[in-house]
Amino acid sequence: MRRPLIRISSQITALLLLLACWEISSRSGLLNSRLVPPPTRVMDSLWVGLRDGVFLDDTTISLRRLLIGLGVAVSVGVPTGLLFGRIRPLRSAFYPLLKFVFPIPVAALIPVVLVITGIRDLLYVSIVALATGIPMIIATVDAVRQTDPILLETGATLGAPRVSLFSRILIPAILPRIVHASYVSFAIGLIVLITAEILVSTRGLGHILVLAQRQYRVADMFAGIVVIGVIGMTLSAVVRALGKRLAGWEEVYLAKEWT
Amino acid sequence: MERESVTPTMGESVQAKVRSLPLWLIQVAVGLTGPAVLIASWWYLSISGSDVRSRYLPSPAKVAAVFGEATSRGLLILEAWSTLVHFALGFLIAAGVGIVTGITLARFQALSTALHPVLNFLRNLPGIAVLPVFALILGLSGATISGVAAFASVWFILLNTAAGVETMDPVTLDTTRVFGVTGWRRLIHVILPSAAPRIATGLRLGLGIALVVSVSSEIIIGRSGLGFVIAQSMATLRPARAYAAIIAVGLVAWAVFYAGEKLEARVVPWAKQEARGATTR
Numbered sequence: 084m085r086r087p088l089i090r091i092s093s094q095i096t097a098l099l100l101l102l103a104c105w106e107i108s109s110r111s112g113l114l115n116s117r118l119v120p121p122p123t124r125v126m127d128s129l130w131v132g133l134r135d136g137v138f139l140d141d142t143t144i145s146l147r148r149l150l151i152g153l154g155v156a157v158s159v160g161v162p163t164g165l166l167f168g169r170i171r172p173l174r175s176a177f178y179p180l181l182k183f184v185f186p187i188p189v190a191a192l193i194p195v196v197l198v199i200t201g202i203r204d205l206l207y208v209s210i211v212a213l214a215t216g217i218p219m220i221i222a223t224v225d226a227v228r229q230t231d232p233i234l235l236e237t238g239a240t241l242g243a244p245r246v247s248l249f250s251r252i253l254i255p256a257i258l259p260r261i262v263h264a265s266y267v268s269f270a271i272g273l274i275v276l277i278t279a280e281i282l283v284s285t286r287g288l289g290h291i292l293v294l295a296q297r298q299y300r301v302a303d304m305f306a307g308i309v310v311i312g313v314i315g316m317t318l319s320a321v322v323r324a325l326g327k328r329l330a331g332w333e334e335v336y337l338a339k340e341w342t
Numbered sequence: 343m344e345r346e347s348v349t350p351t352m353g354e355s356v357q358a359k360v361r362s363l364p365l366w367l368i369q370v371a372v373g374l375t376g377p378a379v380l381i382a383s384w385w386y387l388s389i390s391g392s393d394v395r396s397r398y399l400p401s402p403a404k405v406a407a408v409f410g411e412a413t414s415r416g417l418l419i420l421e422a423w424s425t426l427v428h429f430a431l432g433f434l435i436a437a438g439v440g441i442v443t444g445i446t447l448a449r450f451q452a453l454s455t456a457l458h459p460v461l462n463f464l465r466n467l468p469g470i471a472v473l474p475v476f477a478l479i480l481g482l483s484g485a486t487i488s489g490v491a492a493f494a495s496v497w498f499i500l501l502n503t504a505a506g507v508e509t510m511d512p513v514t515l516d517t518t519r520v521f522g523v524t525g526w527r528r529l530i531h532v533i534l535p536s537a538a539p540r541i542a543t544g545l546r547l548g549l550g551i552a553l554v555v556s557v558s559s560e561i562i563i564g565r566s567g568l569g570f571v572i573a574q575s576m577a578t579l580r581p582a583r584a585y586a587a588i589i590a591v592g593l594v595a596w597a598v599f600y601a602g603e604k605l606e607a608r609v610v611p612w613a614k615q616e617a618r619g620a621t622t623r
Contacts, residue, residue, distance in 0.1 A: 181376075270468065
């Protein structure tokens with residue numbers, strides 16, 4: 084499949100075929116259409132939602148929460164990881180703790196964070212920041228420690244000032260791993276955001292899903308899922324493009340599949 | 343001895359340390375400062391400040407007491423088991439479906455390319471978003487929780503498996519064909535071992551996702567499991583119980599990841615060094 088035209092047309096065909104199968108099985112009663120509506124109905128409610136601005140408002144709210152949370156995670160996580168990576172006593176004191184905390188699903192903390200923050204944007208932002216920040220710190224520490232020390236020593240021997248050792252050698256060396264870590268952990272960030280919104284929010288995309296479920300508007304529920312999926316896809320495409328731009332020399336970014 | 347303390351060489355100073363205190367003891371002591379700082383600040387926050395805060399943030403001692411009591415009465419163990427079952431069912435389904443479909447897909451290159459946008463969409467859809475749909479179809483049951491966990495994690499396993507098979511060395515495949523190794527033998531002895539590192543990466547990702555999604559689903563719709571205990575305890579104003587359950591979630595997660603790592607090192611010892619660049623999540 085070298086020619087892009089063939090590739091794209093095969094992809095469109097596959098998508099249309101799948102949708103057609105779904106449409107037929109839903110309309111013919113093979114699937115219960117009250118639980119799984121045909122895609123045309125989903126597209127209808129997607130269109131109505133977009134036209135009336137319902138999705139747009141809630142998407143903006145969710146996106147703001149998500150992006151602030153991810154921003155906090157990166158801007159706190161990476162410097163902290165650099166500190167832990169370069170300063171041995173700090174690392175020995177906190178790294179084992181982080182490693183221990185790391186696998187805990189942050190979603191478990193939503194109910195207890197809720198009573199501290201109340202139902203405010205702060206809740207969603209801090210949950211997202213927690214869920215992505217800890218993996219960011221760990222990835223940064225690992226990246227710093229796996230940086231070839233000879234690179235830094237060579238730079239120092241050749242008389243590079245500390246600042247440029249940092250900005251010209253260490254940062255470029257750890258960047259690929261940090262971008263890759265974001266790619267993975269941002270997915271978790273989105274999961275916990277939607278979880279929190281399903282659980283308590285009065286706005287946002289998770290809330291749209293709950294509302295549609297309670298009122299038994301099944302097509303709207305599927306439309307909400309499509310919107311959430313598009314956001315997830317866009318987010319990972321952005322991180323991927325960023326990775327290619329910032330760290331395109333790394334093998335990882337040239338691989339066809341970057342899953 | 344005095345000479346040493348003035349200008350110790352590297353070897354001597356380390357030796358002196360080792361003689362005075364075992365090295366592992368020093369490492370453990372330093373490693374414990376982190377948790378100590380955390381617990382101390384937690385303790386301070388829980389006893390200082392307003393009434394509201396102390397009501398919702400129980401002291402570590404109280405949480406430890408509740409944890410001990412709930413564990414000895416078997417409550418936490420029962421619920422932890424429930425969480426483990428929800429997660430394991432979902433993850434195993436995802437692993438089975440993901441690996442089999444991934445290998446099949448990789449064998450039909452055209453199909454794999456054609457389906458790529460759809461799979462990419464599903465991989466990037468946060469799995470928890472389908473919970474309301476699953477809840478309508480399967481009801482508020484453990485099947486829903488496992489189903490959502492399976493749905494959320496299967497794409498990571500599938501795509502990584504397919505990528506592992508697709509990026510196989512073509513020379514290996516040609517060589518096996520020349521030697522007449524085909525069918526199942528080829529699959530088991532050639533394709534699976536060389537795709538194993540990527541499969542392991544996919545399983546590692548899927549493990550984390552399935553765990554997060556199981557606990558999330560329990561919090562939202564569960565009638566059993568640690569997530570359910572957390573949500574219910576907070577709703578009935580028993581925060582110490584919620585914190586005890588969170589600690590139990592941590593222990594379960596830790597055990598699952600530990601088992602996964604051990605299993606990976608045992609089954610595919612060559613995976614770790616090959617799957618570089620992939621974070622353990």
